[in-house]
Structure formats: structure tokens, C-alpha cells
Amino acid sequence: MKSLEIPAEKARLTEVLDFVLDYAGRLGFEKKELFQLKVCTEEIFVNVASYAYAPDTGLITVTADGTEDPLSVTLSFIDSGTPFDPLSKPDPEKNRPFSQAKKGGLGIFITKRMMDEVRYAYQDGRNILTIKKTIPPTENAHE
Secondary structure, three states, X not given: OXXXXXXXXXXXXXXXXXXXXXXXXXXXXXXXXHHHHHXXXXXXXXXXXXXXXXXXXXXXXXXXXXXXXXXXXXXXXXXXXXXXXXXXXXXXXXXXXHHHOOOOOHHHHHHHHHOOEEEEEEEOOEEEEEEEEEEOOOOOOOO
């Protein structure tokens, strides 16, 4: 497992993306999944940077853990900011036009769609949002 602890500031997004994408790339994730991880990481990090410590700033720890068989990466975003469970918000209505969607909630909705697992916990005064992406082994992979 690897981890990165930095100030939760939007200006630090590139460092977080580099950390996540480098880790997942070394495991063997390809363009499509790396793009999905990028979108979700950006959404989560920017939300923490924008709201967790407002109006102040604080630290965020991003951990990355993975396996090669099956190819899987688990990312956790940990902050000591205001307790907030983004999974408690209802998903947007399916039949409502995108232009009429309420502000907020779309990013976590997209994250839930792109990732195989999304969990939230509040432990020891810390928000912990964990996402997991797994690539199922293909039947012909070892032939």
C-alpha cells in the first residue's frame, strides 16, 4: 500500500492525480479505467478541498492498494474535516433532463457508476471515502 498526505487544496490536484494514475498504471490498468479513476479522484479530491475544512484548510491522505490477479485498485480519501457522507444523498432522478439536475450530487453519482465499490465511514474523527475498481479476468487471458 502507498499513501500520499498533502494539504487539501485544489492547487494540489495534479499531485493527487499523478499519485493515483501512476500507481494504477504500474498495476496494469489501461486508458479506459485510468480515465475513470482520474474522473472519480478529481471529483472526490476537489470536494474535500472545497468543503471539508472550509473556510480553513487541512490535510488529506490518499491511500492506494492493489492486486494484479484480479487486477484491482482500492483508493481511500481520508480527511479530518466536517463529517459528511456523500453516499447519503439520493441519486438524481433518471428521467429528469441533465440541465434540470440539482447542484451537487452528480459527481458522486458518476463515481458510483464508474467504480465497482464505493464506501464511506466516519472513524476516529475522520471521513474515509473508499473507491474500488476491479477488472475481471478474461477467460482467454492465459491462452
